[in-house]
Amino acid sequence: MKTVLLILSAILILATFIPVIKKDYWTFRVFDYPRFQKITLSLMILILWLVFGVENNPLHIAAFSGLIISVLFLAYQVFPFTPFAKKMIKDSTGDTGYNFSVMVINVYQENQQYQKVIDLLKKEKPDLFLLVETDQEWADQMTDFKKGYPFFIEIPKDNTYGMLFYSKIKISEEYVRYLIEEDVPSIEVTLDDPKLGEMTIYALHPTPPVPSENTKSTERDAEILMVGKKVKKLHKPVLVLGDLNDVGWSHTSELFLKVSGMLDPRRGRGMFSTFHAKYFFMRWPLDHIFVSKHFTLKSLRLHPNIGSDHFPISGHFTLNPVNKNEGLKATLSDKLEAKEKIKKA
Structure with missing residues (x-):
């Protein structure tokens, strides 16, 4: 023994x-x-x-x-x-009226339980939502949402890297980019709301470092960090969301927070593991909603299984620029490392 x-x-x-x-x-x-x-x-x-x-x-x-x-x-x-640690994003207090909610769902392309996703979205009514791993059939199933979400970007693909983005808030600018790999899209949009003002959102789903997809994490890391550097140059509310195929505690995720100035709502609250939905002991947080320092958090939730290998995750945020949020600081070494990782890809 x-x-x-x-x-x-x-x-x-x-x-x-x-x-x-x-x-x-x-x-x-x-x-x-x-x-x-x-x-x-x-x-x-x-x-x-x-x-x-x-x-x-x-x-x-x-x-x-x-x-x-x-x-x-x-x-x-x-x-x-863990809930015992200091919260990176402070809790929202009171009701300023500047609230909005967002949901991220990796639907799993082969999943045909469309109605479970439709029912969840109708029940929760997020102000905007992102679906990843979406092919044309998934896009067709979402058609009815275009009435309540008149601003949308649809990039159906058969390679598990399709993306569907729907918003109740007006999109004033939109870009579909292929930052690193020619068949892996990302979305960049600017939303314009009378109360919230301008807000930029980046939606990502880089390839994971597994033999069946990519033998290295180079491309994934570079895409995440490239967006991080873009975010740092902005001086307005920003969200970065999607299935990043990386956990919040990895070196790359921490480097992203440092070079971007973004905040992770999981820190100080819990792991909120989204993958793998079917194996309780093999779960970790792959799907993320990172936000800039302008926001406080009303709630962060996991939702029931919708037939995918990922659980849906949603966040309810308050635009509250005067707060006590504390992010991570980037050293010169961090900045040089991020630059080198991007260059390497």
Whole structure:
């Protein structure tokens, strides 16, 4: 049994510290995702070591000590995404009337449970929503929403990178861009509302670093950071949303927050894991709604499964420029790293 514990301990220790190596290959980056799972498994193995006893030999001591260090390291990384941490975006207080809601849904292209998505949208009535992994059939199913959402951008695709964006708020400018890869679109729009004023929204769905899609995270990281640099130049309310195929605690996500000045509503509230909807133990937050410092948060919610491998997520925000939000600061090293990652792609 102790031999098994030694092997499991070695695997978990390696899985914990492999992501520290800043390599773009999927074999390194895939270990960014399951940090909560690694903490749970490491704690279980530590308990088993205590049950079966740690012998006074170098291998046993190294395995036990390594697991303790791993748990502490992972806890440090995950802690900002618990309700015990400081909230990056402050709660909305009172009702200024400058409120709006947004929903992001990765529908899973092969999913044919269209009515579940339609029913959810009709029930929640977000002011704007983004659907990703949408082909022409998904676009056709959304036709009725064009009455209540007269401003929309539809980019149906058969390669799982289609996007559908619908808004009750007037779109004054719109761009469909292919920032890094020629078959992976992104959306940039400027909304113009009498109460909210001008607001820019970027919708993204970069490729993930997995063998079936892309063996490296280079393109994903570059697309996220390229938008981050664009956002930094704006001096008005901004949202960046979509399935970013990256978790909020990854090095790239943190670098994005630093170079863009954007805020993550998950920090100080919880993980709100959106993927994988069908496997409860293998879940992490891939779908995001990042906002600029101009907003406070009324609510952040996950919604029931709609037949996809992702749960829908929605946020209800208040435009409140005078607040105590605190973002992350970029150092010169951070800026140079972001520039290099973009150049590399």
